[in-house]
Amino acid sequence: MEEDGFVLIFRSECPENVPQDVSEEYLSEIDKSIESLWASLWSLNKFIHENPELAFEEHKAHELLTNFMRSQKDWKVTTSAYAMETAWVAVYDSGKEGPAVSFNVEMDALPDLGHACGHNLIATASLAAGLATAEMIRRHELPGKVLLFGTPGEEGGGGGKIRLLEAGAYEGVDISLISHPGISHNSPLVRTTAFARLEIEYFGRAAHAANSPWLGINALDALVIAYNAVAVLRQQTMPSDVIGMRITNGGAAPNIIHAYAAGVCVIRAISASRLKELQQKVSACFRAGAEATGARAEVKIIQGYADHVPNHILAASYTKYWNLLPDLPDPLIPCGDQFTWVNASTDQGNISYAMPSVNASFAIPPGLHAGQPHSPDFEEASGTQGAFMRALRVGKALAGTAVDVLRSPGLIDKIKDQWKRDMDAIKKQTISTVESKGIDDDDID
Secondary structure (H helix, E strand, O other): OOOOOOEEOOOOOOOOOOOOOOOHHHHHHHHHHHHOOHHHHHHHHHHHHHOOOOOOOOHHHHHHHHHHHHOOOOOEEEOOHHHOOOOEEEEEEOOOOOOEEEEEEEOOOEOOOEOOOOHHHHHHHHHHHHHHHHHHHHHHOOOOEEEEEEEOOOHHHOOHHHHHHHOOOOOOOOEEEEEEEEOOOOEOOEEOOEEEEEEEEEEOEOEEOOOOHHHOEOHHHHHHHHHHHHHHHHHHOOOOOEEEEEEEEOOOOOOEEOOEEEEEEEEEEOOHHHHHHHHHHHHHHHHHHHHHHOOEEEEEEEEOOOOOOOOHHHHHHHHHHHHHOOOOOOOOOOOOOOOEEEOOOOOHHHHHOOOOEEEEEEEOOOOOOOOOOOOHHHHHHOOOHHHHHHHHHHHHHHHHHHHHHHHOOOHHHHHHHHHHHHHHHHHHHHHHHHHHHOOOHHHOO
């Protein structure tokens, strides 16, 4: 995910929830299928971890993974897909009409921290799930198809999945599944935050600070006023709101009135509608700086990632298989429909607004210092065999979820109906926000 943050975990001592319609035959075959790939997947996982590449520069991972998928029976692989050098797609098609299930394969790393977000494990889990799903299609003559999307540039707000979505890569795809490692919780009902980036520039008028300061307009003063206004604003924001600001250009020589200054502000909120509210408040702080000094302000708003909305039906299927696999790890998946809130952002959130999605969080054995994602300690932990084994378990649960969709007539319709209800509820919330806050309709994407 784009950044780490706090989590609220709802622990429960309820018994394992094992719904009906569980095929032990399928689960056993999925388990054996993925275990048979242990050596190959470990090699891939290890290589990606030891060769971290930044967003949209995942050339080694792209070559490694596409070559591996080409070696798998009956998979059609497209390299450098949708005008992105490091994006790729692999498709296994049964030839029979049915649902199209997909898994996203993240590959990029963090600047100076390598795979401290564990994208090597995300890739491993999705590869394992996709290959096992294809094997179940082959063995049981299931209808439909499975797609693996190599999705570059998740870190740093690059939005590789958004680019794929806008390019039409997900047209005809019914569900999207992915996972993300941490050390704190196991949950398929993960809610993430929405975020946006605001870039502010102030244009003033230069003058000599000693001889004729009254002739100048101080752009840096405007930025400092805005910075302080944002700091004051934090007193009245919600606990789930996050605002971070940085001065990127603090003017020129100290003996002049500064003609130019600039800064960047990143905001996060629990939902897209709340993000709009927060964006309005921060923009007002920027206007205050301009109004107080006479400087001209230019604000560039870069929409980041939407909040992730998980599908409850898909999550129930994932939980079923996770709990049925042996050696159930701690912490337990929370019972019922309890969300796990993660104060981080991912472009899988945008996917969840386009189709039913699960972004399953899973806990790996922590490092020596129990460091969270985006720490050197977590980078080391994500390269261990213990973390790899946990990713394989995730792959098995994701494959079980996909196979449920493929083998259960009418299930995809129920999943999509649930997704539509979720989207309708979000739309109503957004409309309510617009009406109560007086936000211009033109400001709503």
